[in-house]
Amino acid sequence: MVEITAVCLSKTLDISKIAPKSCGKGIDFPLLLVIEVFLLKPVFVAHADYQRFVLDQLRQHYTHGLAVLVPRDWPIIWKCLISDLSYTAAFLRDSYADKGPAPRDPASMLRSYLLFLLVRPEIGITAWVDEMYRVPLYSILSGFEPGDIPGVGTFYDFLARFWASEVKNLKPKNKPKKRKPKRGKKGEKAPTISVGKVKRLVDYLLRSGAKLQKQPFDRLLEFFHSQIVSVSAKLGLLGDRDALTLAGDGTPLVTSSYPRSKPTCDCSAQGLANCPHRRLYSQPDCDSGWDSAREKYFNGYHLYMLSAANSQHDLPLYPRLQPASRHDAVSVVVSSIEFTQRFTLGTVDKILLDAAHDAEAIYEWLEHQHMEPFIDLNNRKKKNTDTDSDMQISPTGVPICPIGKEMKPNGYDNTQNRQKWRCPLACGSKNSCPTPCSTAKYGRTYHTFKADNLRLFPKTNRQSEAWKEIYKRRTSVERSNKREKIDYKLEAGRHRSTKMWYIRIYGIMMCQHIDAWYAHQQKELERLQPQLLKNAS
Numbered sequence: 001m002v003e004i005t006a007v008c009l010s011k012t013l014d015i016s017k018i019a020p021k022s023c024g025k026g027i028d029f030p031l032l033l034v035i036e037v038f039l040l041k042p043v044f045v046a047h048a049d050y051q052r053f054v055l056d057q058l059r060q061h062y063t064h065g066l067a068v069l070v071p072r073d074w075p076i077i078w079k080c081l082i083s084d085l086s087y088t089a090a091f092l093r094d095s096y097a098d099k100g101p102a103p104r105d106p107a108s109m110l111r112s113y114l115l116f117l118l119v120r121p122e123i124g125i126t127a128w129v130d131e132m133y134r135v136p137l138y139s140i141l142s143g144f145e146p147g148d149i150p151g152v153g154t155f156y157d158f159l160a161r162f163w164a165s166e167v168k169n170l171k172p173k174n175k176p177k178k179r180k181p182k183r184g185k186k187g188e189k190a191p192t193i194s195v196g197k198v199k200r201l202v203d204y205l206l207r208s209g210a211k212l213q214k215q216p217f218d219r220l221l222e223f224f225h226s227q228i229v230s231v232s233a234k235l236g237l238l239g240d241r242d243a244l245t246l247a248g249d250g251t252p253l254v255t256s257s258y259p260r261s262k263p264t265c266d267c268s269a270q271g272l273a274n275c276p277h278r279r280l281y282s283q284p285d286c287d288s289g290w291d292s293a294r295e296k297y298f299n300g301y302h303l304y305m306l307s308a309a310n311s312q313h314d315l316p317l318y319p320r321l322q323p324a325s326r327h328d329a330v331s332v333v334v335s336s337i338e339f340t341q342r343f344t345l346g347t348v349d350k351i352l353l354d355a356a357h358d359a360e361a362i363y364e365w366l367e368h369q370h371m372e373p374f375i376d377l378n379n380r381k382k383k384n385t386d387t388d389s390d391m392q393i394s395p396t397g398v399p400i401c402p403i404g405k406e407m408k409p410n411g412y413d414n415t416q417n418r419q420k421w422r423c424p425l426a427c428g429s430k431n432s433c434p435t436p437c438s439t440a441k442y443g444r445t446y447h448t449f450k451a452d453n454l455r456l457f458p459k460t461n462r463q464s465e466a467w468k469e470i471y472k473r474r475t476s477v478e479r480s481n482k483r484e485k486i487d488y489k490l491e492a493g494r495h496r497s498t499k500m501w502y503i504r505i506y507g508i509m510m511c512q513h514i515d516a517w518y519a520h521q522q523k524e525l526e527r528l529q530p531q532l533l534k535n536a537s
Contacts, residue, residue, distance in 0.1 A: 040100040041093055045107060047084040050143055054081065057140040059533050073137065076118060078525045079518050080141045085110050087227055095161040104150050108143030109158040112150075115141055117504075117511050121489040126152050159503050162223065165216035168497035171284040174264065177275075180288045180297060181325045198329045202361040206368060210337045217502045221318070221342060224506055228513045232315055233345050237516050239310030241346035245470070246317070246371075247309035247477035248335065248353055250328045252291045253321070254491050255283060255300035255501070285498045289324025300324050301501065304331035306339055307480045309352050309473040313516035314480040316509045317343070321501060328356040333365055340369055350374060352474035363454035372459055374471050390437070391446055397456030398463065399446045402437055407446055409461045419461055421446040484508050 058077075062069050069077075088106040096103060115138060116128040123131070129152050132139040136146040144150070150158075233241055260282045267275035283300075291298045302322040308315045318339045322331050332353060340348065350372045353362075358378035366373040377396055384392040384400055392400040399407040399421050407421035425433040426443020438444040448457040460467045484490045488508040495501050518525070 040097045040103055042089040042096060042103050042106050044089045045086060045105050045143075047086045047107075050086070050107070051081055053143065054140055055533065057145070058137075061136055061140070061146070063533055067136070069137075074526075074529060075518060076115070077141065079118065079514050080111060080115065082517055082521070082525070083111070083114075083514050085114075085227070088223075091223055091227075092161045104154060104158070105143060106158065106161075109150065109155065112138075112142035112144070113155065113159065113507055114511055114514070117488055117507050118514075121508075122492045124494060125155050129155070160499070162220045162503060162506075163216050163499045164214075164219045165499075167216070168499040169284050170216070170498055173280050173282070173284045174278050175281060175284055176278050177261070178287050178325070181290055183290055198327075198333065198359050199361040201330065201333055202365045205333070205337070205365065210341070212341050215338070216499070217506075218342070220502060220506045224510065225343065225345060228510050229315075229317065230345055232311075232513050232516060235517065235520055237311055237313060237315060237513075237520060238308040238317075238346070243349035244346045245309040245350040245352065245473065246306050246339075246348055247474050248304065248306050248328075248332050248351060248357075249474075249477045249481065250302050250304040250322070250326075250331050250356075251481045251485065252289060252293075252298050252324065253301040253303040253485075253501075254298045255286055255495070257299065259283070259286070259288065259299050282496050283498075285321065285323065287323045287325050289326075298324060302326045302331060303481070303505070304328070304335050305477055305481055305484075306335055307477040309350075309476045311476065311516075313512070313519065314476040314483070315513055315516055316480045316484070319502075319505050319509065321498060321505070328354075329359050329362060332357055332362065336366065336369060336371070350470065352471055352477075354474065358455070360453075360455045363458075367454060373454075374458075374460070374467065374474070375455075376471070376474075377455075377462070393448075393456060396462065397448070397453075397458075399448065401444065403433070403435060407444075409463055410445070412459065412461070413447075416449075417451065417459075418447045418449045419457055421448065480512070483512060488512075 054077075058069070061067055085107040088110050092106050112128075112132070113125075116123075116125070116131075119138070120128060120131060129149060132142065132144070132149045133147075139146050139149050142149075229238070232238055239245060261279040263275065263277070263279055265275060265277040267277060286300050288297055288299050289302055290296075302324050304320045304322055305316055306318040308317055318335060320331065320335045320338065322334070336351070348369075348371055351366060351374065353373065353375045355376040355378040357375050362375070363373050379395050382395060384394050386392055390402045394400055394406065401407060401423060405424050408424045408427055410420045410422040412419050422445055423431070423433065423436075423438070423443035425431060426436075431443050433443075436444070450457050450459055458467075460470070484505065488511060490505065490508060493501065493504045495504065
């Protein structure tokens with residue numbers, strides 16, 4: 001038996017395992033075979049080395065008149081040069097095998113995918129590979145020499161390493177057929193599937209606790225927080241890290257025109273209309289939902305986003321792809337649990353939500369998580385509520401005096417967790433009430449306790465200027481969602497799996513942060529631009 005030594009690993013290999021099957025025991029292997037086994041683990045490439053490579057290539061291809069860089073190219077160049085993605089190789093090292101051909105640099109692969117989203121998000125990865133052959137600048141900024149570009153399969157194989165599961169979806173493809181949800185009223189979202197669903201969910205969590213459940217997208221989230229969000233936090237782009245303010249909202253994510261499924265039975269051939277059997281869905285995590293903005297049904301996901309409300313750049317922090325039929329009130333409970341269990345870069349102090357989240361159970365759950373909720377009221381009733389005294393409470397949580405006047409807020413007592421109210425006609429130099437209900441010169445006072453009704457009596461009064469100043473930042477999450485869906489064309493992704501949709505949304509979120517990094521130091525970078533290629537070496 002012939003034995004040779006592997007060049008790189010210094011291990012003895014049995015040549016009979018790779019010799020042609022036609023070679024018998026008495027036949028010697030006709031040629032001296034030298035086997036070179038490469039390590040398949042990626043090699044770390046420092047960001048400084050990447051920067052030198054880009055500058056040398058740009059000087060080689062764009063300083064002799066054969067090709068010219070136009071002004072709109074420079075923002076893209078700077079965004080690539082300032083984004084240090086070198087940790088990608090170390091982060092994904094365990095996902096590569098020990099033997100085989102040398103892999104492409106993971107940092108260059110990720111950088112190329114982000115560059116694709118920055119410049120041509122409307123095309124697919126197949127067209128992006130052709131684009132890098134057509135435009136050498138894109139291959140150079142990715143970290144590849146022009147002409148030496150990875151194939152389409154290499155990109156998909158690399159991106160799959162960020163998904164911590166062999167299954168592409170969160171749910172099995174075999175599932176029962178689901179009906180469309182009820183339509184919402186004009187301009188309103190569809191109601192929850194069953195009355196009291198949010199309260200039952202919150203009561204269960206408060207009783208049993210929320211255990212950490214590992215998710216396939218945890219690897220994506222870990223990289224995003226450790227390498228992208230942490231940089232934004234250090235630059236001060238998220239606001240006060242010790243008292244972060246979140247904004248949450250859901251938005252429809254259309255993935256197809258209609259649900260695609262196949263039957264698992266022959267009921268249709270037998271003429272049975274209402275088949276009770278399960279079906280095979282190509283997108284099992286998607287279903288039909290109601291788009292309140294466009295007032296029509298859609299098929300896909302319900303993307304629920306948590307963003308940094310005090311960020312000047314409306315930076316996203318945590319996305320969650322829910323079924324399209326899920327209501328915002330359910331999504332915020334799920335997302336807040338997962339976010340607080342995984343976020344380690346700061347402390348959340350407040351959360352801003354729209355009227356779709358206005359449910360007492362939501363207030364209880366956010367209070368349990370030590371977040372102060374700022375939620376606009378959804379006025380479901382118009383009548384005042386009676387109390388044990390001669391006072392009433394309006395639907396907006398304001399005490400009404402016996403003559404029908406709204407009391408004025410007069411500060412919050414933190415020692416007893418209560419809001420103080422004062423007679424509106426006694427706030428001046430004298431009491432102008434014709435029938436005063438108190439003999440005190442200070443006028444009638446009334447206290448509302450947060451513990452009595454978290455929804456109507458929040459810590460920060462809705463009628464105060466402080467509440468209005470904080471709550472006006474709630475629309476930051478809507479601007480963040482707009483950037484993802486409109487600017488970065490999120491819905492242009494032609495994917496069938498939840499894995500690829502998560503990879504696309506996380507890639508777009510990384511681009512949003514990189515845009516903020518560039519905007520934060522744009523003037524300094526523009527001053528360096530004239531000398532950039534001259535100093536390349």
